[in-house]
Ligand code: PEP
């Protein structure tokens with residue numbers, strides 16, 4: 445971190461400020477006194493240094509971070525890829541391609557069991573399905589809640605597929621006991637109290653990127669979970685809000701290699717919420733594999749036209765068969781050329 449001091453800074457003020465920084469943050473401060481201005485270089489772990497506090501000091505002209513504000517999620521401090529292994533044996537981030545597929549919302553026992561069997565047969569490695577739904581309108585279907593969780597657990601029993609489902613409140617954590625991966629949706633990416641509570645449990649967390657969040661903010665949210673002791677975080681790019689209206693969101697595929705450069709955490713892509721259109725899911729799934737994603741999350745519904753949520757972006761099981769076939773074929777070729 446570099447701090448530029450104001451031109452008229454007295455020597456006494458500089459000494460006091462330097463001592464305060466060193467004591468407050470347990471770092472070393474190097475000083476360069478120039479003709480025009482004085483510059484301080486903070487050496488050591490600056491993740492805890494509060495930029496606002498520094499900016500608030502009278503003698504400070506400007507502050508610039510030269511190191512990322514996150515540590516546990518930072519590849520610099522953890523060069524190897526994080527591989528998340530589930531008690532059921534599935535691995536995420538080990539070079540394989542995980543596919544989480546299933547309906548936006550769990551709607552009934554027949555629906556979830558049927559979709560689970562079909563996506564499993566096509567090669568999906570996880571069953572997704574929402575029980576608690578974050579809907580823009582309070583009048584839209586809000587999910588089957590605890591009954592939805594029970595139905596997911598039932599489908600897990602029938603198919604053996606581990607389940608991924610969204611949590612909306614830390615008050616519900618106990619209800620998610622039998623869930624294999626807990627999803628934090630885009631709207632809750634910066635629900636810091638929820639993230640802190642999820643940091644205390646020993647279960648993988650799928651952290652979706654917020655609707656209008658930068659990559660740094662997204663990784664900082666992963667850092668919240670990791671700071672609490674839970675290192676099992678999977679990041680999911682699901683499109684961000686831009687000026688474009690042709691698609692529901694804009695899929696930021698460059699986020700995949702960017703995040704992988706900055707962090708050691710696995711990154712997956714959700715082309716369903718990113719595009720909002722079922723006909724775009726195949727091409728964007730293939731593009732995500734080519735971008736180096738560790739997996740995909742795809743919405744699949746038995747009858748998209750009558751889905752209680754996100755029907756327009758949901759694939760039929762037959763369409764999913766085709767997407768999965770192409771995605772695995774591309775993954776094989778990808779591994780071959782990257783050997
Ligand atoms: C979902 O996965 O159904 C969902 C609501 O996703 P997002 O948080 O990305 O909108």
Ligand code: MN
Nearest residue numbers: 548743753754
């Ligand atoms: Mn959805």
